[in-house]
Amino acid sequence: MMVAEDNGSFGRRSATSRAGFFKKLYTEYGQEIVILGAIIVLLIVVGSYNPRFLSVRNLNTIFAGNAYIAVAAIGMSMVIITGHIDVSVGALIGVLATISGTIAVSGYPVWLAWLAPVVIGAAINMVVGILVAYARIPSIVVTLGMMSILRGGLISVTGGDWISGLPKSFMISQLKPFGVPAPIYFMVALTLLAAFWMRYSAFGRSLYAMGGNAEAARATGIPIERRTMIVFMIHGAFAGLATILFATQLQIIQSTVPPNLELTVITAAVIGGVSILGGTGTVIGSTFAAILFATIGSALIFTNVSAYWLRAVIGTLILVTVLVDVMRRRNKR
Amino acid sequence: MIKILSGLHAPDSGGVIEIEGQPVSFSTTRDASRAGIATVYQELLLFPELTITENIFLGHSPRRRWGGIDWAEARSRARRLLDSLDCYALDTDTKVSTLSVAQRQRVEIAKALSHDARVLIMDEPTASLPQADVDQLMDVVKKLRAQGVAIIYVSHRMSEIFELADRVTVLRDGALIGTHAIDEVDEAKLVSMMVGRAIEQLFPKVEPNIGEVVFEAEGLNCGPLVKNVSFSLRRGEILGVAGLIGSGRTELALALFGITPATSGTIRVKGKQEVIRSPRSARDLGIAYVPEDRGLQGLVKPLPISQNISMASLDRMTTFSIIPFAEEARRALAAVKRLGVRSRGDVHQAVGELSGGNQQKVVVAKWLETQPEILILDEPTRGVDVGAKAEIHAVMGELAQKGLAIIMISSELPEVLGMSDRIMVINNGSVVETIDRADATPESVGMAMTAEQKKMDAA
């Protein structure tokens, strides 16, 4: 009896039929598909209630205005998949925006103002990565400290002044090649690039291994410390890219950090299916989640529900997602 | 030992490892795999969220010229490796999290072989497998041997050793005892080499003083591994529980102790019907449980000895929740003296700094503080050196003499036979036989432990 059963499990061959393909797609990208479905349903329902919701202009606003959150969430997903967390990303974006803006108004070439946040973001997060990987300080402690330093530094250096008079050539977010705002190109390209890299490169795959079981990853011969540091640097570079999209939206750069930005970014990653315990998730999911948040926000306005309920809706959404996930895992056992 | 060979730990001093005549030294697992040594560990080191192919080739995937991973090549090589292990039907793109333990082990072996290993080390590979899978694994191992792979097979199961090995080396407490060709030794000789001393010394059995029934279980069910279990336990009695790993011994203990409460059946303590919902309610009924995994379940290692000893009985010591520290230390000191715990002098030393045997004594002391009437010991001497083992056995004898009813779960047949007044054999979640001390022999208990599965094999 038992023997037969075990032979059975060894003998299972996965079906390669069309149904099998969709089933595989679902087991692999279940969370991503659910979120995408939610976005589409939302677009259809709200669009039929108020057609202006689906106007090109509004869609552009939804996607372009929040692209920087999606870009930042890509790096955050990588960090979380590796089994760490970063609560300083909001402060980092604030600091990088100020640096970039200062360079732009000081008459330096505009490419320097674009390059600087990416390089400096990677450099700052290299420090974080070294402390986490080599000094073995928990990432939440390191990044809490970094957040205080960055915020404090920002306030004492700028004294709360805003930067204005930004040169027109600096405003990359306001470009519209082929009628589509530039941030959308960035968001799509960076997401695909990162997803491809996480899925097919040896480095990307090793991040899942490190987040899933660090000791086993070490036994396999993965240089955990170096890769942890590099992941933080990549995350810093993505924060830099997000900064460019964020800072070039408006004519002024506030010297304050958008409140709770780090939590929004973390939430996008988590809702996108990245397990906070590390080891699972994809960057596509986090981008979808960022889009979903933006869509909900806009939908509330177009259905005449006060936008002030946005956060309550998102909170409920997170809670439901998490509880469903927990229940599903419990049933599996 | 195994970890040194595979490069996970470096040897502390001296010692030369030679492979095909070449002395080698490795400080990392990469060095070891380059030298052709691959290891299948006791606890499987796979990544559940990655596919079979990814797990096999993690860290050394075939590359394309531009440095990307050549997935087609990796898949076809994974396919060939799996085929060589008789897993023709396992899809290489399946996530490892969906596989059974036996299937995961095959992947683990394939991973080891993917390094072109000439030496394969297998550390207790059958510890968590059901019998049917063990037989299949035996076939795979024989096949590999026929292909010219040298295999170091670490196991404490005699039957596997005799079935597979050409030569056998016995290690005890980190020292080499001896190496023999397999036809030079028999089972009795191996046991005496492993134990290193006469059995009587290790199991100082005192004349039991058995009283009335204190505990009865009837038709207990809990999950797939506790099925319709009934037994009774008398004052002063040591009831040995024997069974293979995975037979449901620990699951029974967890049900009795309320960690995973029984879903049906009745429990009577001193004739009164009771329901055990939590460890706390078990404790209040006078049941104590010294768990299987000392480090994880038994002790809070960074806390001092005194705080660990008082942990289960804290609420009986405090007034308005306030801890009487002097009283706590005094009681701990008395317990430490009574059980002969060797520490660096006082009871404020962190438990984690003690040796395995002394840690185990602290767990026992913690539960004796609750003044239990029924003591469940799960693998009480696992990872304990021989000296402390004898001491723990002596303590058990003493406690039973004083009227404590003891349930002792053990994987070591000599321990079960040496200490128990009665032996209850569990097989696949059910009690298959209860044997009195007088009638118990290694053969009779061993037969009962594996009987069911032999029947199945025949069918």
Add this chain to the structure above:
Amino acid sequence: MHIRKILRHETILAVLTVIVLIVLSFQSDRFFTVDNLLNQGRLMTEVGLIAIMMTFVIATGGIDLSVGSIVGLTAILMGVFWKNLGMPLPAAMILAIISGTLAGFGNGVIITRFSVPPLIATLATLALYRGIAEGISQARSVRGYPDWFYVLGQGEFAGVPTQLWILLVVAVVSALVLGVTRIGRTVYAIGFNEVAARFSGLPVDRTKLAIYTASGFAAALAGVIFVSRVSTTRSDMGTGLELDAITAVVLGGTSIYGGRGTIAGTFIALVLIQGLKNGLSWPALREKEPSC
């Protein structure tokens, strides 16, 4: 021996704090005045109350990110109960604090009953509670509280700000609970090894539930004091407070992995942070003053 080990971090921190305070007092003659110090104590109270309960939470190996949102929710509810529903203010205060405590209880239920990791559970309720506050308030602030209410946040008792008394009482009681009671012992045991604590028959779930509830209560109390101090109710009150509180707890020597930590450490860290905030902002203020 063991006690010395625990105290070491706190001692270093205390010495550091004293040095920082001395240096700051040389920087500005206004720093080391009784008025300024008491005023700083006033400013420290809200984050202090939260940080003290957060010490318990982190010592069990958990975290509570929702406290800042509970501050905002409590503040809004008090305003709504009093102004919109016409309740007497004392009843509105009590009901708001009960609501905040229930919010903490909700965290505890999600964490213990459904085994959701605390970081995720409170990340979700952070958004949820703040969202409810924003939804209810619709960005309208509530003002015009009666004078007696401001005693709590702006008044004095025996020459010391009223809320500082509350903070001190909470700190002392908490230090005793964590240091010498069964509850404290259970907290440390859970933090070091939750499984072993469970196997020892300790009330693990009940203790965690109680701690998250207490964390909600502290945040609710802080919310009411906050409103009384700034004379107005807004829904964004307490934003980011959770990270300030966690910083103080971690700086105070509590291990983020659980098991280690004291109230004394947290309290010293609070003083250090407040001192730095105050001291470092003087020069900036001085530069700005003429232009203002």
